[in-house]
Amino acid sequence: MSNPRVAIAGIKHETNTFSTVKTKLEDYSPRYGHEITDFYIGTRTEIGGFIDVLREKDIEIIPTIAAGATPSGPINRKDFDHMIETVLNGIREAGKVDGVLLSLHGAMVAEDTPEAEGTLLKAVRGLVGPSTPIIITLDLHALISQTMVDHCDAIFGFDTNPHVDMYERGKEAAETMVSTLKGEIKPVVAHKKAPMMPPTINQRTTEGPMTKLQARAFQMEQDPKVINACLFPAFPYADVERVGSAAVVVTDDDPKLAQKLADELGDLFWNLRDEFLKPLTPIPEAVKRAIEAPEGPIILADVADNPGGGAPGDGTEILRELIKQGAKNVGVATIKDPEAVQRAAEAGVRGTLTMEIGGKTDGFHGDPLRVTATVRTLTDGHFIHKAGRIGVRADVGRTAVIDADGIEIILTERSHAPNDPEIYRRNGIEPTDKKILVLKSRGHFRAAYEPFSKEVIEVDAPGLTTPNLDWFTYANVPRPLWPLDENREQGEQKRTERT
Structure with a gap:
């Protein structure tokens, strides 16, 4: 047989x-x-x-x-x-x-x-x-x-x-x-x-x-x-x-x-x-808390720009506020921007350039941000996962790390949810040494990052994966549906009004 x-x-x-x-x-x-x-x-x-x-x-x-x-x-x-x-x-x-x-x-x-x-x-x-x-x-x-x-x-x-x-x-x-x-x-x-x-x-x-x-x-x-x-x-x-x-x-x-x-x-x-239901922290308050924390790493979770949920991963609003408040010793993972990666590659390692990064996919995640930075590393974007999908080979496209006055930003050609700290280490950054880490992720990062982080702050930034569901216009979901409709009766009334 x-x-x-x-x-x-x-x-x-x-x-x-x-x-x-x-x-x-x-x-x-x-x-x-x-x-x-x-x-x-x-x-x-x-x-x-x-x-x-x-x-x-x-x-x-x-x-x-x-x-x-x-x-x-x-x-x-x-x-x-x-x-x-x-x-x-x-x-x-x-x-x-x-x-x-x-x-x-x-x-x-x-x-x-x-x-x-x-x-x-x-x-x-x-x-x-x-x-x-x-x-x-x-x-x-x-x-x-x-x-x-x-x-x-x-x-x-x-x-x-x-x-x-x-x-x-x-x-x-x-x-x-x-x-x-x-x-x-x-x-x-x-x-x-x-x-x-x-x-x-x-x-x-x-x-x-x-x-x-x-x-x-x-x-x-x-x-x-x-x-x-x-x-x-x-x-x-x-x-x-x-x-x-x-x-x-x-x-x-x-x-x-x-x-x-x-x-x-x-x-x-x-x-x-x-x-x-869970509240989020406004961007200015989140950045201020992270800067004033006695020790790090403090994780600023950009939950609304999570590539793991369909956002592009090129939002700029948290980074903009970090620069505004003068944050130092920061790692940002990641910002998808093939154009910026190409500019960094042309400048070469240790080259300095001024360019606009992020905010280029749609109008939902902030405008492009103009920065002057030094290129720290250039890689092919290949690495093997050591957390989560252990053993799986990742390819985020060509990758550049640029340093904008104490803020190291990982730029990638492809969208990437940085749930594995290997994205930092592969690009020459030790995440445990940073005071602040910005992660474009909803929550999968916690398995690998929480053991060495001091605090996680979920930030109320704009984006396609925001937990504020009133931000979206739904046309096809069944109604009534909580929390869009506070209760079944209210939802039935709303559905009747639409029809």
């Missing part, structure tokens, strides 16, 4: 539908066939977990496509269709597969396709049929839909935020696939959504309301009939109908139990909604 065969794929994008930056196939750096196993083996990623378990169990891996892009605007439909067809063709060419493992994000949007993952899952299910198990992993910020639930057998979401358990969830999904193929279990999945999309800055699993939700979910998993209980507090920067906080429960052939437990977690989301 031949060994079982499992197809694997990864298509990941957290789509910010308010972004003006459209996403193309090349932004995903797609890998095909055995390029996937070569790239991901030994990495602390979901696909790394798939590979380790399947190889250990002597299951043949059918790799199709692995593609992931920095969050931005929707991908065009032609390129999205290419990715779907690559998955389907890989399965067809294999002749027969016994199961399908997919590493997805869960908040991907394509042009004219607001539910990208559901579209992919429906296509895969249509090809492999109802009896072939399809098991998926999702980011904690996934937007769950009925279509997604209907066309897979099990869902495994990250248990951590900042996300540090990608590998473990990949292994768990693959182990569930193995048990399913052996006939030891028959997973069934249920979900419950709450009409809410809390701001992302207080969705951390280390403190706040998510700890209470997870405590109950983990308690549920002690039941031998429960395979998995996971929580998806929502991604509020996608203006699509499937927005909402969701609970997903997978049981061993007990759909009633799965639905009962999912309902309980969904209700708990709603009951805890007010605990997700």
